[in-house]
Amino acid sequence: MKMSNKDFDNFLKHSLEKMPEEIQPKKDLWQGIDRAIDFNDKPKVNNHFTKLSVIAACFAAVLLSINFLSNTQISPEGSEINNVASMSQLFETEKQALLVQYQAKPALTDDWQSQLDDLEQAETAIKQALKNEPQNSTLLRMLAQVYRQQLELINRVHQPKWQQI
Numbered sequence: 001m002k003m004s005n006k007d008f009d010n011f012l013k014h015s016l017e018k019m020p021e022e023i024q025p026k027k028d029l030w031q032g033i034d035r036a037i038d039f040n041d042k043p044k045v046n047n048h049f050t051k052l053s054v055i056a057a058c059f060a061a062v063l064l065s066i067n068f069l070s071n072t073q074i075s076p077e078g079s080e081i082n083n084v085a086s087m088s089q090l091f092e093t094e095k096q097a098l099l100v101q102y103q104a105k106p107a108l109t110d111d112w113q114s115q116l117d118d119l120e121q122a123e124t125a126i127k128q129a130l131k132n133e134p135q136n137s138t139l140l141r142m143l144a145q146v147y148r149q150q151l152e153l154i155n156r157v158h159q160p161k162w163q164q165i
Helices: 005-018 027-041 048-070 076-101 112-132 137-158
Strands: none
Touching (some): 048 076
16 A cells, blocks of 8 residues: 555654653663763772873883984984884883783683784894894884784773773
8 A cells, every 4th residue: 555645644643742741761761871971980990000100101212202302323224223223122112011911800811912923023024124224114114013003902802992981
């Protein structure tokens, strides 16, 4: 049976007239709203250890930057080697700070350590190649990318984005 536009309009008008003006939510909904409001009103617990870890990592980065700027060498090869050493030292400091920060938190997967080992092997291979070609910017970018991937892996495994609200 096919409904004409006029029949449909009448049906819609009649259905809207039958609807109640207000719909009252169930009691369970109000309890959930109360809990959500109470949760938002509670002051957040400050994790001083996390703040100290971040401050320590930033302080180490500043010290490494100052050390790098004060120890720049005149020869281009020496400065490239110094860049790699500074970048590696900065990364290791950040990595250790993250591992200390997350040591009490359980990891979400068990194989993350093997993934980290794979990235460390890639890091070693790139560093070896940089010994032969210290001015290769592609290798330097690859090394920086491997460092970023290691830090992201540690963060992702211990603090997934879906848990952050």
